[in-house]
Amino acid sequence: MGIRKIVVQGDPLLNKKCRPVTDFNKRLHNLLDDMKDTLAQANGVGLAAPQVGILRRAVVINVGVSDEEDEYLELVNPEIVEASGEQTGPEGCLSVPGKFGMVTRPDHVKVRAQDRDGNWFEAEDEGLIARCFCHEIEHLDGHLYVEHIDRFLTDEELDAYYAGLEEGQSLRDAEEEN
Ligand code: NI
DSSP: OOOOOOOOTTOGGGGSOOBOOOOOSHHHHHHHHHHHHHHHHHTOSEEEGGGGTOOBSEEEEETTTTSSSOOEEEEEEEEEEEEESOEEEEEEETTEEEEEEEEEEOSEEEEEEEOTTSOEEEEEEEHHHHHHHHHHHHHHTTOOGGGGOSSOOOHHHHHHHHTTOOTTOOHHHHHHHO
């Protein structure tokens, strides 16, 4: 197990544009393995290399997070090649601990990336994982989701959201009912 320290908001490393990965070597494999361990320990959905202080374009996502079984997807030099639809929901970040904000993202996203050995592949997903693709790739360009929000959600708002709002019912509707 290699747990790395997660950098938090305010650290300039999170605002830097990361360089492409060019060497698909043991050093990269160690980084990806450590990112996976760090993500698992933090119970997160996704982690980008700059969040552990490495300014390279690499991301690990737990694509099995909605199922019972964790399954990790490694994306090296990822880019979004297709995006469609729209979703609005609470979003958080391991580098902004304990906080959430409502962010609108595409609902369906296809990415192109390299695996740890340099082979190109495509992956597509919807909902939470589509949101995660967008969030993590933004990290690689030095951006945090907080740039998309006016304010953080209150605990009550977050509880209300997760209490199971009817599909299509917005947070504003929920507030008006109270
Ligand atoms: Ni994040």
